[in-house]
Amino acid sequence: MGRKLLLENAHIENIRLYDVYRQNGGYAAVEKAFKMAPADIVEEVKKSGLRGRGGAGFPTGMKWSFLAKPEGVPRYLVCNADESEPGTFKDRYLMEFIPHLLIEGLIVSSFALGSNRTYIYIRGEYAWIVDILEQAIAEAKAAGFLGKNILNTGFDCEIYVQRGAGAYICGEETALLESLEGKRGNPRIKPPFPAVKGLYGCPTVVNNVETLAAIVPIMNIGGEEYAKIGVGRSTGTKLISACGNINKPGIYEIDMTISVEEFIYSDEYCGGIPNGKRLKACIPGGSSVPILPANLLLKTAKGEPRMMTYESLADGGFPTGSMMGSGGFIVMDEDQCVVRHTMSLARFYRHESCGQCSPCREGTGWMEKILTNIENGRGKMSDIDLLWDIQSKIEGNTICPLGDAAAWPVAAAIRHFRDEFEWHVTNPDEALQRNFGLAHYADPIEVAATP
Amino acid sequence: MAEEKKLLKVTIDNITVEVEPGTTILMAARKIGGDIVPPTMCYYSKLQNTGGYCRTCLVRVAAGSTADPRPMPKLVASCRTAVMDGMIVENITNPAVLEARKGVVEFLLLNHPLDCPVCDQAGECDLQDLSYEHGAEATRYEFKRRTFERIDIGPYIQLHMTRCILCYRCVHTANQVAGNREHGVLDRGDHAQIATYIQKSLESPMIGNVIDVCPVGALTDRTFRFKNRVWFTKPVDAHRDCPHCKGKVRLWMRGDDVLRVTARKDQFGEVEEWICNECRFEKKQVSDWVIEGPTRLDRHSVINAGHYEKIEKPQEFLTEVMHGHAARILLDIHAVSDVNMVDLNVINGPATNATFNGNPKAVGTNVTDVKEGKGRNVAGTDSTNPNTP
Incomplete structure (x- = not known):
């Protein structure tokens, strides 16, 4: 049983309400933090080794220390709650059930960064969560943890919730800032980075919901204690939103010491593949990261068991590895068609591309059309090489990571499942009738006989 | 306070140049000139905040600076990347850059109708030049291209969205030059389009400049549409006393007729001085203008093709060959x-x-x-x- 930090109290009834949250040790982090100097809090976060939970895994303490601090210019903290990655739903759970954890983390972080106005940019589809958050903010304000002169320290802080209009691209931090400013949500060209010139041209830190919530246990147990959890540079606990062909889909808090095999098959976590099917493939970190076939998912190319850590999931680079990403763990069993799945992702990225830079705008649509052809039995063998060429010309040549995110799934699918694509081309009629099945990339674990 | 600014040394394709701090790689390359200047489709040095969208100016930074000589991991947009002291940039000397550029050109042409034979921009089109220099000979795209209806936005400008490559130049022009933006980008992704909000017309007195900044034939001059091909017209520099702008224009003439009036453009195809709608659309008589003389165009070879500005008589060799005898x-x-x-x-x-x-x-x-x-x-x-x- 792994240690739980974020979801420790999630089972308590009405933890959503301030009184219940407070009774269970809530807002202790604020009280502790306000006795410290802001620089010390940043140092504590650095010590904890906390890495951004939004996808890129950038060390949070480092990000905070990059924040420019010019005189007379306000600084902003923005919470990125625009959780739109297919397969990821951890922030939703946090905000919906323990909103005060986020608010508490935001207050501490605002104090550490000197942000008097802090924004939560929440995705438009989470409309009901806006009400939950606003209620939590009102309760925190009534209790004196927000507003003017918090805890008599002279520090003022207000938290505002801003709804997006339902665009995936607004989860990219600079597009989020543009959208927050009331403009079209196009990513900005970096540099300048938000830490220098962000919201309204002022230094800004943009962090994911889970990252900011993790500040609370870091303050409570101390950075060094937090760093002891986990392995190597993957410290602390991580929320994994598991979905797909597993017995128990849902949010799991893991302490990054377990293996992928344990995560999928143990009853404590996903509980195995239903209906006696076998594992075919898995996307371990949300739709943007490369898909891995079962044999590479459970064991790395070196033959070591793959662990649920940032490093181990990325082991082998893109040829044989993947990424931790945002923790959207999508499991596919032998009945899933990788071509269809890739087409569906390509359609998503085509729809969500902002249309600003040309490789992403035109390339995503092109890939979708080719994949639709292959899936529907109209593909040609040359289409597979063409897809590979298109994705290689999108990747790395765009303003924001959406181009990469659109290219990687296609690249990984062709890299690992090329025989399935070729089968779709050579047997178009059969491909419409049935799925390719497991082929050589089945997991090595035998399935117990179904009772 | 004649404080001397420290110049930064930057090496582009093995040519070193010294530039002022804050210069972008692209402007440093333009300072050198020649083939190593990356092509641009969206960047416009006369407008602020342009560039970075089209990705044709991608270059590789082989060494970030003297202090930090690590290469940059990705190709960077040279129009938006400032130079550092000791930076080493590879443009046409790096095959990966050329390959990426070829890919970008293919993407730009993907939904472009390639209707150059009926397009007014043909002959002075940046996309034509770009695809000629960097593009492939054929497209690999087998699907239906995205199309739009032509819209007249205002009495003078026609918008043919099918040709648009979404460079955002016209949006920046409307913001920064015309001062009153009535159009923008609607929708997103490959169905994004330049449009006015519910078929409004563009009324600003300086809005005609969007025609000049448009790198393709998406925004065309309605007073010139289908009047002539640009390579049959002769560019002549002229000026007039205009109350709204500086009145320095280029007339495109055929015989004695002024077919079109545009702003003067420099060697990179960028407008030197913005002109007003009155000069552009309403002064189509030679008598309106003071002619300065024929324009020297050194970039658009197509337009130059029909013009014989510098006639050089071939040297007469006959007498020499005939050992002094006359022919x-x-x-x-x-x-x-x-x-x-x-x-x-x-x-x-x-x-x-x-x-x-x-x-x-x-x-x-x-x-x-x-x-x-x-x-x-x-x-x-x-x-x-x-x-x-």
Whole structure:
């Protein structure tokens, strides 16, 4: 049983309400933090080794220390709650059930960064969560943890919730800032980075919901204690939103010491593949990261068991590895068609591309059309090489990571499942009738006989 | 306070240049000039905040600076990346850059209709030049291209969205030059489009400049549409005393007619000084303008093709070859050929068979007509004069 930090109290009834949250040790982090100097809090976060939970895994303490601090210019903290990655739903759970954890983390972080106005940019589809958050903010304000002169320290802080209009691209931090400013949500060209010139041209830190919530246990147990959890540079606990062909889909808090095999098959976590099917493939970190076939998912190319850590999931680079990403763990069993799945992702990225830079705008649509052809039995063998060429010309040549995110799934699918694509081309009629099945990339674990 | 600014040394394709701090890689390359200048489709040095979108100017930074000589992990947009001291940039010397650029050109042409034969921009189109220099010979795209209806946005400008490559230049122009933006980008992704909000028209007195900044034929001058091909017109610099702008323009003339008025553009195809709508659309008489002289264009070779500005007589070698003897005429071709009996200069239109065989129906091009000096415009007179039998 792994240690739980974020979801420790999630089972308590009405933890959503301030009184219940407070009774269970809530807002202790604020009280502790306000006795410290802001620089010390940043140092504590650095010590904890906390890495951004939004996808890129950038060390949070480092990000905070990059924040420019010019005189007379306000600084902003923005919470990125625009959780739109297919397969990821951890922030939703946090905000919906323990909103005060986020608010508490935001207050501490605002104090550490000197942000008097802090924004939560929440995705438009989470409309009901806006009400939950606003209620939590009102309760925190009534209790004196927000507003003017918090805890008599002279520090003022207000938290505002801003709804997006339902665009995936607004989860990219600079597009989020543009959208927050009331403009079209196009990513900005970096540099300048938000830490220098962000919201309204002022230094800004943009962090994911889970990252900011993790500040609370870091303050409570101390950075060094937090760093002891986990392995190597993957410290602390991580929320994994598991979905797909597993017995128990849902949010799991893991302490990054377990293996992928344990995560999928143990009853404590996903509980195995239903209906006696076998594992075919898995996307371990949300739709943007490369898909891995079962044999590479459970064991790395070196033959070591793959662990649920940032490093181990990325082991082998893109040829044989993947990424931790945002923790959207999508499991596919032998009945899933990788071509269809890739087409569906390509359609998503085509729809969500902002249309600003040309490789992403035109390339995503092109890939979708080719994949639709292959899936529907109209593909040609040359289409597979063409897809590979298109994705290689999108990747790395765009303003924001959406181009990469659109290219990687296609690249990984062709890299690992090329025989399935070729089968779709050579047997178009059969491909419409049935799925390719497991082929050589089945997991090595035998399935117990179904009772 | 004559504080001397420290110049930064940057090496682009093995050529080193010293530039001021804050210069972008692209502007440093332009300072060097020549083939190493990355092409641009969206960047416009006269406008702020442009660039970074089209990705044609991607270059590789092999060394970030003297202090931090690590290479940058990705190709960078040279138009938006500032130089550092000791930076080493690879443009045309790096095959990966050229390959990426080829890919970008393919993407730009993916939904472009390639209707150059009927496009007013043909001949002075940045996308044409770009695809000629960096593109592939054929497209690999087998699907239906995205199309839009043509819209007249205002009395002077037509928007043909199908051709648009979404460079955002016109949006920045409207913001920064016209001062009153009435159009913008609607939707997103490959269905994004430049549009006015519910078919409004662009009314700002400086809005005509969006035509000049448009790198393709998406925004065209309605007063010039289909009047002529640009390579048949002759560019002439002219000015007038304009109350709204500086009035320095370029007239595009055919014969004595001013077919089109545009702003003057520099060697990178960028407007030197913005002009107002009145100069651009309403002053189409030669008498409105003070002609300064023919324009020297050094970039758009297509337009230059029909213009003979610098005629150099070939050197006469004949006397030398003949060891000092003067050339002697062996045969006067005019004495034996009917062809040269006709003065081709006075024929109205191209010469035909009828010009030479004395066909009486070929009025105006008939040999006898020509000889009698009534060759010009005879056919025209016939059709307009009702008294002619």
